[in-house]
Amino acid sequence: ALLGNYKIDVVFYSKDFKIVDTAKDLGRYGAVVKITAQDGIEYIRYRTLFRCEETKPILVDDPLEGTILFPKYLGLDYSIWKNQSQTINTFITAAIERDKNRSHEFAILLSGLSEIDSDCHALSQLDSAITRDRRWWLKLKQKINGSESRVSEIPVSTRTENSISFPLLIEGTENTA
Structure with missing residues (x-):
């Protein structure tokens, strides 16, 4: 909790890493929140957001x-x-409703799920909603910090053989890693 005067600046980004004022399209968005405390210390928080078709209490x-x-x-x-x-489903619905007002974890889940091919049945941890979110934020932070040229591609992907997914390192030299 911050005490005293503080300033909050928020910059919103689309799923394509462009600065936006409003969420026009469905899907992933990100908010970079800069909080400047009374003593001048800056705190930066990164939050995943998700725009749905309708705004209403979830699953009511x-x-x-x-x-x-x-x-x-x-x-x-x-x-x-x-x-x-x-009874269990009602409890879980209430938990989701509570969570979406307290954290961005549900937005991370929805964003990740919205980016998965609808024909996909099983995902490895490397393709999970959380990993997809981390990759998205890594790319945005590289863009914001001007370090895009240092890492051109995230070098880990998955390969599926006989319905088993496993990590696959992209071939290259030490310099391209």
Whole structure:
């Protein structure tokens, strides 16, 4: 928590790393928040944002469906989880609603999911929503800091063979790494 006078400046970026005033398109956005405290110290925070088709409390009219299977070590029988799925889904819906007002984790998830090919069934950790978010921020920070030419490409990708994903380093020399 900041005490005293402070100044907040926010710059918003589109998924294409362009400065924007409003979120016109659906999908990923980023906010670079610079907070200048009364003593002159600057704090910079980076937040992922996601623009949806509509602005409304999440899942109010569209409750979650399905069954979530929790680990056995929690000590509850599978039939309880199955029979109480609506209670669990209501709890998870409320947790998502709380989380979207407290952090940007849900925006990270939605942004990452929106960037995944709809035919994709399984992802490795290298292609997860969180990793995609980190890659996006790395590219934006390189652009902001003028270091784009130092790292031209993120050198790790995934390759799938026989439905198993594994990391693949892009071939090159030590100088291109």
